[in-house]
Amino acid sequence: MNYFSKNFLRFPYTVQMLFYCGIWSLLCGAFIYFLILNQADFAVTGTRTVFIFNFPLYILIILIGVLIEHGGLRIIGIKKEGRKFFVLNENIKGGHISPDISTEALKEVFYFLSHRPMDGAKIGFRSSSLAIFFTIITEYIASGGMTTNLFIIFISGASGILLLSVFLIYFADHFISPALKESRMLLSKRGKRVKEFRSRLNGLKTKLGFSLTIPIFIVLVIFFILKLDLRIIVFVLVSLVMVVFISRVLSFSIFQTFSEIKDFTDELPKKKKVLFSTGSFNPEVIDLSVDLNRAAEKVYASRAETERFKTELKKKIGELEKWKKLIGGRELKIAELKKERQELEVRVKKKR
Secondary structure (H helix, E strand, O other), rough: OOOHHHHOOOOOOHHHHHHHHHHHHHHHHHHHHHHHHHHOOOHHOOOOOHHHHHHHHHHHHHHHHHHHOOOOOHHHOOOOOHHHHHHHHHHHHHHEEEEOOOOOHEEEHHHHHHHHHHHHHHHHHHHHHHHHHHHHHHHHHHOOOOOOHHHHHHHHHHHHHHHHHOOOOOOHHHHHHHHHHHHHHHHHHHHOOOOOOOOOHHOOOHHHHOOOHHHOOOHHHHHHHHHOOOOHHHHHHHHHHHHHHHHHHHHHHHHHHHHHHHHHHHHOOOOOOOOOOOOOOOHHHHHHHHHHHHHHHHHHHHHHHHHHHHHHHHHHHHHHHHHHHHHHHHHHHHHHHHHHHHHHHHHHHHHH
């Protein structure tokens, strides 16, 4: 582990997450920045210099606020952040959950981790919207009234905010995944069940669908920036349809594999023996099907062994019950004979 990694792990957990997601945020900010510079007519309003300096300044100020909100002051020893960030930073060190964490605290950690990607998207939307809002207000004041630049800033900003908010969910999801897995395992070991947070934005179909967003979005931006003739426009639109069609087929193939696995696991606990099969041509899926069937065979073998053991146990119990009845009957017969002997002894004494 290099020097940077060692020092990075010393940062509070939510600050590490902020740095990780910050790369995408900066790319979206640069996208908005250069799109506005390319489209806005600052020569007419004379506000080019105002925009060049103020937009990055607003982003910097907002980022500092977000950093403090996520526990950035912990770097200098001050614990000053919101409740959810406090719980995560107190119980996750170096990317791992504290082993001595209480069950109640663990439940809180799981809850905040499972909701963090969506919360992160909301924070990204709120922060970027503020930067665009202040930029529009500054441009309005500097230009002395309504101009087309205001509309361009709004449209460009809204496009960047959409990209930032949607995909920020998946960057946060990727970062949080190890700690979320760890919290699930700890809760399971402690015999605690918690309600899982479900959102359509986290669904596999949605994620695969969003994979088309960026290429389509970039093409639309090119239409917005450049003056293209009809032939180029038709060619690009046909190409987009082809991309969408191929992506939908590929995404269906991936999702179909997960559906087959789910159906297989639903049938596995039942008494009827089931075999996993797939129509996929992918070598990875074929290898997975072999492994799943091997695991299923072990389950069935273990189940058969358990059934045989139960049958033998019932048989032994039946034999023991027969011996018990037999021994119990002999003891009763011996008791009756003893009683008869005693009665005979009494009679003999009386005759004497």
